[in-house]
Amino acid sequence: MSTVALKEVTKIWPDGTTAVDNVSLDVQDGEFMVLLGPSGCGKSTVLRMIAGLEDPTQGDILLNGEPVLELPPRDRSIAMVFQDFALYPHMTVSENIGFPLKLSGIEPTPRQERVDAIAGALGIGEVLARRPSQLSGGQRQRVAMGRAMVRRPGIFLMDEPLSNLDSGLRAELRAEITSMTRELGVTTMYVTHDQAEALTMADRVAIMRKGVLQDVGTPTEVYRRPATLYVAAFLGSPKMNLLEAAVYVHLDQYIALSFGEQTLYMPWNDPRARAVARYHGERIVVGIRAEALTPVTPDTQGPVFQGRIRFLEHHGHESLAYLDIGATAIVVDEMSGPVTETRSVGGGFRKALQRLAGQTPEPVAPQGRVGVLSEVGKHHRKPAELAVRLAPYPAIGPGHPLAVSVRMDAVHFFDERGDRIDVGWR
Numbered sequence: 332m333s334t335v336a337l338k339e340v341t342k343i344w345p346d347g348t349t350a351v352d353n354v355s356l357d358v359q360d361g362e363f364m365v366l367l368g369p370s371g372c373g374k375s376t377v378l379r380m381i382a383g384l385e386d387p388t389q390g391d392i393l394l395n396g397e398p399v400l401e402l403p404p405r406d407r408s409i410a411m412v413f414q415d416f417a418l419y420p421h422m423t424v425s426e427n428i429g430f431p432l433k434l435s436g437i438e439p440t441p442r443q444e445r446v447d448a449i450a451g452a453l454g455i456g457e458v459l460a461r462r463p464s465q466l467s468g469g470q471r472q473r474v475a476m477g478r479a480m481v482r483r484p485g486i487f488l489m490d491e492p493l494s495n496l497d498s499g500l501r502a503e504l505r506a507e508i509t510s511m512t513r514e515l516g517v518t519t520m521y522v523t524h525d526q527a528e529a530l531t532m533a534d535r536v537a538i539m540r541k542g543v544l545q546d547v548g549t550p551t552e553v554y555r556r557p558a559t560l561y562v563a564a565f566l567g568s569p570k571m572n573l574l575e576a577a578v579y580v581h582l583d584q585y586i587a588l589s590f591g592e593q594t595l596y597m598p599w600n601d602p603r604a605r606a607v608a609r610y611h612g613e614r615i616v617v618g619i620r621a622e623a624l625t626p627v628t629p630d631t632q633g634p635v636f637q638g639r640i641r642f643l644e645h646h647g648h649e650s651l652a653y654l655d656i657g658a659t660a661i662v663v664d665e666m667s668g669p670v671t672e673t674r675s676v677g678g679g680f681r682k683a684l685q686r687l688a689g690q691t692p693e694p695v696a697p698q699g700r701v702g703v704l705s706e707v708g709k710h711h712r713k714p715a716e717l718a719v720r721l722a723p724y725p726a727i728g729p730g731h732p733l734a735v736s737v738r739m740d741a742v743h744f745f746d747e748r749g750d751r752i753d754v755g756w757r
């Protein structure tokens with residue numbers, strides 16, 4: 332059995348850089364956990380602390396429930412494949428893979444058996460006699476993995492092991508890595524900055540930004556219910572449409588989400604209505620993935636955006652239309668720091684109740700807080716180009732009007748700080 336637990340782990344480098352900020356994470360036995368985030372967010376630092384190559388500034392690391400900070404790397408039953416893996420150039424593939432076994436004093440015959448078995452599993456059985464310089468990039472990568480796996484570690488740490496490879500080989504090796512680690516039942520932590528790779532490989536994904544853990548869950552969970560605006564913006568292709576909306580509550584009737592020129596209405600009996608109603612008179616971010624948008628005829632009733640195609644992108648199996656709907660998009664700045672502002676946003680609902688008590692439900696002009704998203708300064712705004720999926724090579728083109736209906740139950744809501752508004756069930 333092999334589990335990994337990080338307990339409120341922080342790493343501050345001597346120059347004051349906080350690389351990892353109070354991260355707590357549990358990896359189950361046999362689980363394939365992917366650490367996902369942009370360059371510099373602290374992924375490698377997390378792995379290096381687990382491996383024992385760096386010490387946390389604060390917090391604790393447990394392997395199999397036991398604190399390991401006092402244990403040197405070699406006693407942690409961990410194997411690691413690095414971003415910039417290196418093979419011994421003067422050794423053959425067979426010798427490279429068998430080297431850790433040789434160091435542990437294993438006899439040549441059982442050593443060779445283990446090498447042959449793992450090389451076979453990795454599809455490099457044919458090249459065992461070659462030197463690294465005589466291999467392709469993908470083969471070298473497999474040798475590095477074989478060398479890491481050959482001692483049958485309890486925990487396998489992989490730091491962007493496919494980053495140097497072309498996309499075809501990456502896809503092939505992705506499938507091989509997941510099937511191999513699952514077959515062996517080895518607990519794996521796999522680092523990548525590629526969201527597609529994370530979603531296809533992981534049992535669970537942990538998403539980091541600037542050292543802070545943003546969300547943890549199965550690929551379906553983090554995709555369907557991202558905990559923060561940042562996670563919403565990071566996962567999925569095309570990127571989630573993130574639109575700024577002003578909220579107007581018509582008590583007991585509906586909530587109007589005003590996108591500038593157009594408005595969507597959320598019925599009062601929507602389970603999320605009360606949570607969104609707290610933002611009456613304020614601006615929030617509404618997230619709509621392309622799959623929640625369906626082209627319809629312009630006279631369709633219900634939640635519909637009327638737009639005009641700005642441009643088309645052809646992807647072979649589908650085309651993406653980008654619509655001008657007169658709305659404002661929020662662009663999440665991936666590399667900016669975590670938004671630490673703690674301003675209260677709770678008073679809106681009470682204000683709304685007071686304003687609307689006994690009054691006719693006329694829209695109330697937004698006051699005071701409108702524009703607050705730009706004050707936060709971590710995101711910027713631009714005219715929205717709403718990404719919509721179309722059949723390949725559609726008959727319509729740029730300049731054409733297009734109406735799209737919005738699946739309201741698939742819409743996401745985030746507050747000015749980027750936190751999901753309707754937290755709760757998953």
Ligand SMILES: Nc1ncnc2c1ncn2[C@@H]1O[C@H](COP(=O)(O)OP(=O)(O)OP(=O)(O)O)[C@@H](O)[C@H]1O
Nearest residue numbers: 344346348350369370371372373374375376377524
């Ligand atoms: N030895 C070090 N001394 C000082 N700062 C460091 C050191 N190693 C890393 N850092 C900094 O810590 C932060 C996190 O680095 P880390 O290597 O963990 O990022 P990463 O998520 O693995 O990025 P990448 O995807 O580019 O590999 C970065 O700001 C980096 O510059």
Ligand SMILES: [Mg+2]
Nearest residue numbers: 374375414490
């Ligand atoms: Mg790294």
